[in-house]
Amino acid sequence: MIRNRLTGLGPPMVVGVAGLGLWEGIVWGFGIREFLLPRPSSIMDRLSENWPMLRQAGWETGRIAVSGLVAGIVAGVLLALVTTRFRTLNEGLTPLAVAVNATPIVALAPIFNAWFGITGTLSNQAVVVAIVFFPVFINTARGLTEVHPDELELMRSYAAGEWTILREVRIPNALPFFANALRVVAPLSVIAAIVAEYFGGPQNRIGNIITSSAAFARYDVAWAAIAVASAVGLGLFAAALLLERVSMPWRLVDGGSENHNTPGREK
Amino acid sequence: MSQPVASEVAVVVSGVHKVFNVDSADEVTALSDIDLTIGAGEFVSLIGPSGCGKSTLLRLIGDLLTPSVGEVTVFGKPAHAARLDQDYGMVFQHAGLFDWRRVAANIELPLELRGWSRVDRAARSAEMLELVRLPEFGGHYPRQLSGGMQQRVSIARALSFQPKLLLMDEPFGALDEMTREHMQLELLRIWRETGTTVVFVTHSVSESTFLSSRVVVLSARPGRIHSIVDVDLGDRTDDTREDPAFFAKATEVREALRGRGGAR
Numbered sequence A: 001m002i003r004n005r006l007t008g009l010g011p012p013m014v015v016g017v018a019g020l021g022l023w024e025g026i027v028w029g030f031g032i033r034e035f036l037l038p039r040p041s042s043i044m045d046r047l048s049e050n051w052p053m054l055r056q057a058g059w060e061t062g063r064i065a066v067s068g069l070v071a072g073i074v075a076g077v078l079l080a081l082v083t084t085r086f087r088t089l090n091e092g093l094t095p096l097a098v099a100v101n102a103t104p105i106v107a108l109a110p111i112f113n114a115w116f117g118i119t120g121t122l123s124n125q126a127v128v129v130a131i132v133f134f135p136v137f138i139n140t141a142r143g144l145t146e147v148h149p150d151e152l153e154l155m156r157s158y159a160a161g162e163w164t165i166l167r168e169v170r171i172p173n174a175l176p177f178f179a180n181a182l183r184v185v186a187p188l189s190v191i192a193a194i195v196a197e198y199f200g201g202p203q204n205r206i207g208n209i210i211t212s213s214a215a216f217a218r219y220d221v222a223w224a225a226i227a228v229a230s231a232v233g234l235g236l237f238a239a240a241l242l243l244e245r246v247s248m249p250w251r252l253v254d255g256g257s258e259n260h261n262t263p264g265r266e267k
Numbered sequence B: 001m002s003q004p005v006a007s008e009v010a011v012v013v014s015g016v017h018k019v020f021n022v023d024s025a026d027e028v029t030a031l032s033d034i035d036l037t038i039g040a041g042e043f044v045s046l047i048g049p050s051g052c053g054k055s056t057l058l059r060l061i062g063d064l065l066t067p068s069v070g071e072v073t074v075f076g077k078p079a080h081a082a083r084l085d086q087d088y089g090m091v092f093q094h095a096g097l098f099d100w101r102r103v104a105a106n107i108e109l110p111l112e113l114r115g116w117s118r119v120d121r122a123a124r125s126a127e128m129l130e131l132v133r134l135p136e137f138g139g140h141y142p143r144q145l146s147g148g149m150q151q152r153v154s155i156a157r158a159l160s161f162q163p164k165l166l167l168m169d170e171p172f173g174a175l176d177e178m179t180r181e182h183m184q185l186e187l188l189r190i191w192r193e194t195g196t197t198v199v200f201v202t203h204s205v206s207e208s209t210f211l212s213s214r215v216v217v218l219s220a221r222p223g224r225i226h227s228i229v230d231v232d233l234g235d236r237t238d239d240t241r242e243d244p245a246f247f248a249k250a251t252e253v254r255e256a257l258r259g260r261g262g263a264r
Helices: A002-029 A040-049 A051-085 A087-102 A105-116 A122-145 A149-157 A162-199 A206-215 A219-247 B054-061 B079-084 B103-113 B118-131 B147-159 B177-194 B205-211 B238-242 B244-257
Strands: B009-020 B028-039 B043-047 B069-074 B088-091 B165-169 B197-202 B214-219 B224-230
Touching (some): A040 A051, A051 A087, A051 A122, A051 A162, A051 A206, A087 A122, A149 A162, A162 A206, A162 A219, A162 B103, A206 A219, B009 B054, B009 B197, B028 B224, B043 B205, B054 B069, B054 B197, B103 B118, B118 B147, B147 B177, B177 B205, B177 B238, B205 B238, B205 B244, B214 B244, B224 B244, B238 B244
Parallel strands (some): B043 B197, B043 B214, B088 B165, B165 B197
Antiparallel strands (some): B009 B028, B009 B069, B214 B224
């Protein structure tokens, strides 16, 4: 299985390297000016020149993303548990949550600056929390409630109470749903942090390095910052995948026709 | 082998009516006028057209539903008390094993809920895996097993705490014919070895005739007991399926299903 995963890395590596080569070739061959689209090699040069600053910025932005991610997850899961337990709350809250989720939350960033202060990290973290919260809440709540009726009847035949059903059935049932949400929100948290940094917060974060570099036509530096941001996002996505594998060993076994990528089981 | 011990009664359903969606536009009477006594150690099938309420009747016995009128007693106590005492095991058409538990842990779930020690649970699940002839599969996850094997695990789980009553809702309905016939023989073996009372819902005439000591034939809308067919074919084997006496009984059940003969 591990060998499969390693050989599975081959094709995307080849495509990725070929893509960078093509990019380099096109910029060079067509004489595209560097401030419109820098070559990957010059982005690499800027990356190494500015590495101490960019590494520090990636670390700080990553911290905002991760802290907001964790807080958003905790809040989303807790509210999902509460709404599952109390049905009337669920009926009132879920449609509201869906509606709020449809509004573009990054648009709130300037307002959060007014609420939580423009110089601290709190307003940036608040944007991340708001973005992470809803997918986690909605998916987890679905996983907790979409349990096969036979499984509930089985537990009732054991005279099991609601807490036991929550522990033994609902929570394990919700894990794949939660994992799907996590795959989405882990990289999203980095995007949210950067967009929030466009509007305020302390200096020397990925977001304001991008805006200030662009303002001074240092597009190659902006691209280098974007490369750091992608690395952080990719890292969080990989962590989400790892967590998924570790927490659900039963999904890794061979056999059965079920698709490992979709939550819920065919019944 | 199929003679119920006259002195011990497993299930008594008396004067039961079940109405769903009371006082609304889609009010429907699922069961009407049901009286049924099942002796301890009997194997009784409930058969009828779809929508006749046979699964509803099974759930009333298991206290997963409560009757609108009438009462159900299980081993002399109200069905509700019997459920709280976990006097019965239940098997559904869908095996309903938990993906996240290994096979042995699935079988041990009801024991865990009863607070058995780890050692006792392991011993019992090993014993149950022997009973359903899957001794090497305790460490597998359910998704690694075929449908028939999953259903055996489900039966093992239902029997793990040695209930005196086994409620089965079309347990072999999703299996292919070959597996199904094999599972029927296995179930009869397990029934003989454990002495459990079985109430078995099916819509298959041959299945009900092959398995049961009595077949309860229900008619549709509202579900009523049309007739009860006694089946005495001795010890069943694969040869029983080709026995003229088996055909005669199956015909009797089929006729009753069509609403002819034996009406009360």
